[in-house]
Amino acid sequence: MKSVLKRYPETLLIVEEDGHAPAPRRRPVRTAQRPSIGLGRYSEIKRLLDSGADPNARLKYKLGPKEFQGSPLTLAVKLDKPNVVRLLFASRADPESTYSMTAGRSQIHWHGPAVCGTVARGNLSMMRLLVELEANLNGRLVSFNGEPNVTLLYDASYFGHAHLVRYLLQQKGNPDIPVKFQDDMSITKTPLHISASLGHAEVVRVLLAAKAQVSHSAVHGGGPPELKDAVDGCHVEVREQGGGRRFGVEMPAWCGLHL
Numbered sequence: 001m002k003s004v005l006k007r008y009p010e011t012l013l014i015v016e017e018d019g020h021a022p023a024p025r026r027r028p029v030r031t032a033q034r035p036s037i038g039l040g041r042y043s044e045i046k047r048l049l050d051s052g053a054d055p056n057a058r059l060k061y062k063l064g065p066k067e068f069q070g071s072p073l074t075l076a077v078k079l080d081k082p083n084v085v086r087l088l089f090a091s092r093a094d095p096e097s098t099y100s101m102t103a104g105r106s107q108i109h110w111h112g113p114a115v116c117g118t119v120a121r122g123n124l125s126m127m128r129l130l131v132e133l134e135a136n137l138n139g140r141l142v143s144f145n146g147e148p149n150v151t152l153l154y155d156a157s158y159f160g161h162a163h164l165v166r167y168l169l170q171q172k173g174n175p176d177i178p179v180k181f182q183d184d185m186s187i188t189k190t191p192l193h194i195s196a197s198l199g200h201a202e203v204v205r206v207l208l209a210a211k212a213q214v215s216h217s218a219v220h221g222g223g224p225p226e227l228k229d230a231v232d233g234c235h236v237e238v239r240e241q242g243g244g245r246r247f248g249v250e251m252p253a254w255c256g257l258h259l
Contacts, residue, residue: 042083045072055093070099070114077117082129095135104182112142112150119152122161137171144180154179157191157207160200165191165207175212 049055061068061075068074073093076084089095096113103110115135118127131137142150153173156164169175178188192212195203208214 042087045084046087049087049091055088055091056097066101068099068101071097073097074099074114074117077114077126077130080121080123080126082126085126085129085133089133095130095133106183106185108144108182108185109146110142110144111146116142116152116155119155119161119164120159122156122159122164124163124167127164127167131171137168138173140177140179144182144185147180150179151177151191153177154189154191154194157195157200157203158198160195160198160203162200162202162206165195165203169206169210175207175210 055073056071058069058071059075061070063078068078071093073085073088073095074097076088078099098111098113099117100109100111102108113135115127115130115137118124118130127137137152140148140151142148142155144150151173153165153168153175154177156168175191178190179194181187181189189197190212192204192207192214195207
């Protein structure tokens, strides 16, 4: 989706091609006499930055049906504009710049740094660029309703991006951090649990190869909790191996998971 810039007093805002735009502000944004910037053509952004525009200004933008509150950097990351990202960093953009949105059936307030914008599309090249520019990859980077919760490794497992999971493990990501589930905060899941429940076979393999912990079988049988959803959905056999520390899993071919 293409985006263009429109100028309002003291502000440059993203406007989608359908013409939708946030209402103009009457007061200067953040810093008096320094315009905020959205995302447009490289030369236009460079001109604005050279004239003193704030690379860390807060702005609202809309991508598809989803509305975000973020920064020029978070938007450039989500739109996969590496040259703009480098330009913003050269003008002292904050590598931990954040964005937020409303997410999930429970309508939680989701808040995380720019690097999170690489995960849904499996954008490893952008993630590497942000690491080069000193972005942090580890820990509970995403907050739900103000509470630190989600790791990048969990999110990459959720979306089924095995190549991101491998990279994050190489960067010392912890595969065993439990995360509160977005649609039911009373439930916690690990990357192995969420990837198995969604049938992401290659992610499961990568996590097991990295010695992600597998819980002991439930008291009444049925295999480890991490694989319960996969078992229920695909009629899987789960057999303990190696003193219960590993599990052999057999699934029909249509399930796409053979470990």
